[in-house]
Amino acid sequence: MDPTTPPTALDLKKDKGLTIEWADGSTSYYTIAHLRRLSPAADQKQLRKEMHTNPLAVLTQPRTNHQAPLTITHAELVGNYAIRFVFADGHASGIYSWAYLHAIDPIHTPPSEPGTSVPESRHTTDTPTPD
Numbered sequence: 001m002d003p004t005t006p007p008t009a010l011d012l013k014k015d016k017g018l019t020i021e022w023a024d025g026s027t028s029y030y031t032i033a034h035l036r037r038l039s040p041a042a043d044q045k046q047l048r049k050e051m052h053t054n055p056l057a058v059l060t061q062p063r064t065n066h067q068a069p070l071t072i073t074h075a076e077l078v079g080n081y082a083i084r085f086v087f088a089d090g091h092a093s094g095i096y097s098w099a100y101l102h103a104i105d106p107i108h109t110p111p112s113e114p115g116t117s118v119p120e121s122r123h124t125t126d127t128p129t130p131d
Contacts, residue, residue: 081097
């Protein structure tokens with residue numbers, strides 16, 4: 001399947017995560033923490049690069065005094081190729097293309113933060129399994 005193909009369905013639970021049904025019949029689930037941690041925004045890419053090359057680098061705290069659990073307060077489609085989220089901590093500059101969401105699918109990316117992995121059963125295809 002072409003990773004730029006738009007999904008057939010999106011189900012956002014603003015306090016839990018995003019479920020995407022893809023045209024090939026597979027389903028991906030992304031926790032809010034996973035989406036926030038892997039934001040495609042330029043500043044976040046730079047921070048991840050720095051953390052990869054310098055194990056002593058530390059995550060900076062958001063500029064707000066936001067103490068509530070991380071949630072998504074708003075989401076909007078960007079053309080026919082992406083979705084943009086506004087997180088409760090104020091981060092809103094990342095545009096998640098369908099290809100990028102395929103690339104960061106938790107089923108294919110090892111978790112590096114507690115609570116960001118997804119059980120295998122959450123990623124499905126229409127392929128029948130033996131009984």
